[in-house]
Amino acid sequence: MHGVRFMGMQRRKNERVRFEKGYPARAVAIDGTWYRDCFVEDISQTGARIFFLEAIEGLNLRQFFLALSRSGAAHRRCRMMWLRGQTMGVAFASSAPTG
Numbered sequence: 001m002h003g004v005r006f007m008g009m010q011r012r013k014n015e016r017v018r019f020e021k022g023y024p025a026r027a028v029a030i031d032g033t034w035y036r037d038c039f040v041e042d043i044s045q046t047g048a049r050i051f052f053l054e055a056i057e058g059l060n061l062r063q064f065f066l067a068l069s070r071s072g073a074a075h076r077r078c079r080m081m082w083l084r085g086q087t088m089g090v091a092f093a094s095s096a097p098t099g
Contacts, residue, residue: 018042022051026067027078034059040068047081047091056086066090 022039027050029035036056041049050066061080068074077093 016042016044023068025050026072027052028065028067028072028075029060030063030065030077040066041087045092047089048078049087049089052086052088061088063093
């Protein structure tokens with residue numbers, strides 16, 4: 001893991017962990033029709049901020065899986081909260097991680 005920093009943000013209910021160089025992950029469509037490589041910039045129990053490496057225009061990004069391991073065993077179901085360019089804020093569907 002690259003440099004990790006704990007962040008306490010006033011607007012956040014849960015403390016976030018920030019990855020200075022990003023943590024490699026993959027966003028995958030719920031139905032498996034698309035995937036995009038991305039980096040997790042920060043993460044908490046309830047959500048994350050991710051940066052996409054590839055184009056995301058035209059994809060259904062309202063809900064998808066965020067695979068946190070190469071095998072996909074560790075993943076979270078995500079709901080898009082906001083999108084600014086290639087950076088997206090997501091909320092996790094539940095607070096219990098899988099995998």
